[in-house]
Amino acid sequence: MLWIKRLLWLLIVIVASALAVLISALNTDTVHINLSFVQLDLPLGVTMFLSLLAGLLLGLFIAGVAYVLPLKARNRRLQRQLNHAQTLSAQSTSSQAVRNRHGTHTESAA
Secondary structure (H helix, E strand, O other): HHHHHHHHHHHHHHHHHHHHHHHHHOOOOOEEEEOOOOOOEEEHHHHHHHHHHHHHHHHHHHHHHHHHHHHHHHHHHHHHHHHHHHHHHHHHHHHHHHHHOOOOOOOOOO
């Protein structure tokens, strides 16, 4: 199963690379980019690729902030609740063991 996943990723990388080469080859015109502090003259294909990459990274960052961070916070909260419940359970079990040793065993009504 793992080799199928790797093969699929390899296929995706090959197709994406072929598309990037094709787009770069078809869009060789030069684009002037002025960012105030730096001025660049890049081929249109490279500019398109860098724009796509910037959008991908920005989307991943937004997804991390909007989705992953709240899930991590919820996970921490649930872990604290679990630890608290386990502590209470351990204390309850140890207090029952002490009562049983001292002969103060209480029968529960069924």
